[in-house]
Amino acid sequence: MAATTSTAASNLLTTKKHLSSLSLTSTNNFPAFYPLPTSSRRQRFIVLSASLNSKPTVLIAEKLGEAGINLLKDFANVDCSYNLSPDELCTKISLCDAIIVRSGTKVNREVFESSGGRLKVVGRAGVGIDNVDLAAATEHGCLVVNAPTANTVAAAEHGIALLAAMARNVAQADASVKAGKWQRNKYVGVSLVGKTLAVMGFGKVGSEVARRAKGLGMHVIAHDPYAPADRARAIGVELVSFDEAIATADFISLHMPLTPATAKILNDENFAKMKKGVRIVNVARGGVIDEDALVRALDAGIVTQAALDVFTVEPPPQDSKLVQHERVTVTPHLGASTMEAQEGVAIEIAEAVVGALKGELASTAVNAPMVPAEVLSELKPFVELAEKLGRLAVQLVSGGSGVKDVKVTYASARAPDDLDTRVLRAMIIKGLIEPISSVFVNLVNADFSAKQRGLRISEERILLDGSPESPLDFIQVQIAHVESKFASAISETGEIKVEGRVKDGIPHLTKVGSFEVDVSLEGSIILCRQVDQPGMIGKVGSVLGEENVNVSFMSVGRIAPRKQAVMAIGVDEQPSKETLKKIGEIPAIEEFVFLKL
Numbered sequence: 360m361a362a363t364t365s366t367a368a369s370n371l372l373t374t375k376k377h378l379s380s381l382s383l384t385s386t387n388n389f390p391a392f393y394p395l396p397t398s399s400r401r402q403r404f405i406v407l408s409a410s411l412n413s414k415p416t417v418l419i420a421e422k423l424g425e426a427g428i429n430l431l432k433d434f435a436n437v438d439c440s441y442n443l444s445p446d447e448l449c450t451k452i453s454l455c456d457a458i459i460v461r462s463g464t465k466v467n468r469e470v471f472e473s474s475g476g477r478l479k480v481v482g483r484a485g486v487g488i489d490n491v492d493l494a495a496a497t498e499h500g501c502l503v504v505n506a507p508t509a510n511t512v513a514a515a516e517h518g519i520a521l522l523a524a525m526a527r528n529v530a531q532a533d534a535s536v537k538a539g540k541w542q543r544n545k546y547v548g549v550s551l552v553g554k555t556l557a558v559m560g561f562g563k564v565g566s567e568v569a570r571r572a573k574g575l576g577m578h579v580i581a582h583d584p585y586a587p588a589d590r591a592r593a594i595g596v597e598l599v600s601f602d603e604a605i606a607t608a609d610f611i612s613l614h615m616p617l618t619p620a621t622a623k624i625l626n627d628e629n630f631a632k633m634k635k636g637v638r639i640v641n642v643a644r645g646g647v648i649d650e651d652a653l654v655r656a657l658d659a660g661i662v663t664q665a666a667l668d669v670f671t672v673e674p675p676p677q678d679s680k681l682v683q684h685e686r687v688t689v690t691p692h693l694g695a696s697t698m699e700a701q702e703g704v705a706i707e708i709a710e711a712v713v714g715a716l717k718g719e720l721a722s723t724a725v726n727a728p729m730v731p732a733e734v735l736s737e738l739k740p741f742v743e744l745a746e747k748l749g750r751l752a753v754q755l756v757s758g759g760s761g762v763k764d765v766k767v768t769y770a771s772a773r774a775p776d777d778l779d780t781r782v783l784r785a786m787i788i789k790g791l792i793e794p795i796s797s798v799f800v801n802l803v804n805a806d807f808s809a810k811q812r813g814l815r816i817s818e819e820r821i822l823l824d825g826s827p828e829s830p831l832d833f834i835q836v837q838i839a840h841v842e843s844k845f846a847s848a849i850s851e852t853g854e855i856k857v858e859g860r861v862k863d864g865i866p867h868l869t870k871v872g873s874f875e876v877d878v879s880l881e882g883s884i885i886l887c888r889q890v891d892q893p894g895m896i897g898k899v900g901s902v903l904g905e906e907n908v909n910v911s912f913m914s915v916g917r918i919a920p921r922k923q924a925v926m927a928i929g930v931d932e933q934p935s936k937e938t939l940k941k942i943g944e945i946p947a948i949e950e951f952v953f954l955k956l
């Protein structure tokens with residue numbers, strides 16, 4: 360057995376310009392995209408319809424900066440129709456090759472179905488694509504592109520504006536003066552200087568908020584299990600645990616994406632851990648707060664004030680107790696709404712849409728990583744395996760010094776020249792980044808996205824003896840210098856380690872930490888560490904069965920009989936919190952974790 364090592368980081372592209380687009384040629388003058396299949400997307404060959412002879416039509420459905428509109432007009436017929444009803448949108452869409460929206464327009468399955476196959480590009484002039492049905496887009500051969508960077512500073516500035524306005528009761532005092540009152544004693548505020556601000560989510564927006572808050576004389580701490588600690592230290596911010604952040608902060612500012620792990624992360628249980636009198640700002644996504652719990656925390660005096668730009672349902676109901684609360688300041692999702700940001704976003708999205716209509720794959724393409732068909736046919740299950748191992752590994756991280764050093768090992772009997780691992784590396788990066796951020800990774804931007812987040816991916820090849828029929832024997836992903844929410848995932852050498860193989864064309868998880876397991880990577884997975892003893896599979900299975908959660912696969916890996924064992928359980932549905940709690944309460948179970956694939 361021989362090993363060769365190379366460092367992907369050294370090959371990384373260093374400027375965004377270098378990777379802004381990549382052209383593919385195809386037959387009959389039409390550009391072509393090959394989106395990678397994942398378990399949730401049907402594989403499909405996408406052909407864009409912007410023929411070389413006719414100008415495409417772009418519908419701009421929400422207000423867009425002039426510079427972007429002008430850029431589009433050079434290339435396409437532009438129809439600016441704002442405030443369309445859903446029916447009007449469905450009628451118009453059949454005449455359009457592309458549509459550009461912000462967060463206010465729902466581009467749902469009906470829109471794609473109504474387009475009669477003509478719609479080929481959806482441009483989201485901003486970051487979040489919560490309002491675009493991605494699965495429907497991919498099924499209809501439609502590329503979705505977004506503009507992820509141009510509104511970062513605007514969002515951070517809005518966070519700071521809300522922080523200061525809340526502390527000094529600006530909105531409430533303004534309404535009071537306009538109502539003919541002069542209540543100087545009622546609206547005495549609190550100072551920001553010297554106060555502790557906890558920035559929850561230290562990504563693009565969070566780090567800009569932290570920088571600005573330092574300038575205001577605040578003591579800034581941050582919680583982000585995946586952000587590199589040295590990046591935080593460089594701007595004088597200490598990364599702390601979730602509990603420490605919320606327990607010590609005078610102000611909490613939310614900047615994490617909405618994911619299954621962050622949904623309602625501020626809930627009754629966590630409000631109860633906060634310092635009495637805490638003030639909360641949210642310019643991320645409404646869903647990260649349990650809004651009913653926030654009303655209870657405000658009424659109980661745990662939370663003194665809140666300032667919210669985003670809501671679970673937008674616009675929120677007019678009679679919402681939260682919106683109407685006297686100590687809550689609200690804005691209608693204005694984080695990205697500055698002249699400058701909207702000009703920047705307009706240019707970013709116009710360039711991406713024009714590029715896509717010309718057949719280039721933008722670095723901001725959300726649903727179409729691109730793989731040549733001949734590569735895909737052989738590597739398809741390994742491509743899926745790579746993404747899923749990345750997703751599993753990152754979900755096992757609980758803290759430490761951030762996700763920084765990732766080592767990928769490919770074991771294969773193929774000579775290194777016969778196995779192009781570029782796609783696999785991109786898919787591992789996709790799996791590592793997408794569950795924890797607002798970034799979408801494709802083949803064009805994968806290495807750049809990794810570099811931007813401070814991720815160093817080193818790759819190792821293990822050359823196996825034997826027949827090289829299958830491209831790979833196993834793939835292993837290790838994350839160093841981190842803690843895990845499932846201690847058994849840490850290997851003897853101290854890294855989080857997951858390993859997988861393809862069996863009968865299906866990706867399988869075959870190793871977690873030092874434990875051998877065997878579970879097919881479909882649906883989701885529960886990992887439990889237990890004292891090996893009879894009846895454990897039955898006990899866990901019946902807890903899941905009580906809630907009608909279908910078990911697809913179970914396997915137990917153990918060190919020795921009657922010692923510790925790790926049980927991997929594949930489930931088709933997501934168990935409720937109560938069901939997971941019941942699993943944790945089974946006496947022999949020492950730890951467990953639920954992982955979404």
Ligand SMILES: NC(=O)c1ccc[n+]([C@@H]2O[C@H](COP(=O)([O-])OP(=O)(O)OC[C@H]3O[C@@H](n4cnc5c(N)ncnc54)[C@H](O)[C@@H]3O)[C@@H](O)[C@H]2O)c1
Nearest residue numbers: 514560561562563564583585615616643694695795796797
């Ligand atoms: N209000 C607005 O108009 C507006 C504008 C821009 C962005 N946003 C929202 O702001 C949020 C942040 O955007 P961004 O561009 O900074 O995203 P980003 O991906 O750059 O940063 C998100 C950070 O959150 C961290 N994170 C993930 N899970 C976490 C967890 N459980 N706990 C703590 N941290 C966690 C990630 O590691 C990452 O560093 C997103 O929700 C985005 O949609 C809102």
Ligand SMILES: O=C(O)[C@H](O)COP(=O)(O)O
Nearest residue numbers: 461462484485486487695
């Ligand atoms: O996701 C985003 O980019 C922000 O939330 C801004 O959304 P908007 O473009 O609708 O203002």
